[in-house]
Amino acid sequence: MVILKLPFVLLIDQNSLRLCDIRFTSxxxxxxxxxxxxxxxxxxxxxxxxANHINIEPLRELVVKSWIDxxxxxxxxxxSSSC
Numbered sequence: 001m002v003i004l005k006l007p008f009v010l011l012i013d014q015n016s017l018r019l020c021d022i023r024f025t026s027x028x029x030x031x032x033x034x035x036x037x038x039x040x041x042x043x044x045x046x047x048x049x050x051a052n053h054i055n056i057e058p059l060r061e062l063v064v065k066s067w068i069d070x071x072x073x074x075x076x077x078x079x080s081s082s083c
Contacts, residue, residue, distance in 0.1 A: 023074075027066045029059060 037046045
């Protein structure tokens with residue numbers, strides 16, 4: 001898995017270099033994050049623990065299905081045909 005970490009403000013800036021227009025979507029999932037340890041220095045989730053908790057087959061399937069559904073919506077509106 002490759003993750004690009006850039007501030008959203010930088011990505012939205014008209015002068016930034018990007019390969020395509022940025023579109024955002026959200027995926028609703030029931031996650032219990034209270035068992036994931038926090039980094040004592042930053043107060044944020046421990047990265048490896050969070051990755052192990054959310055990198056599970058049902059969640060990956062949900063994300064892919066949501067992406068495909070969203071792509072079909074965009075394609076339908078652009079070309080007036082369904083996926």
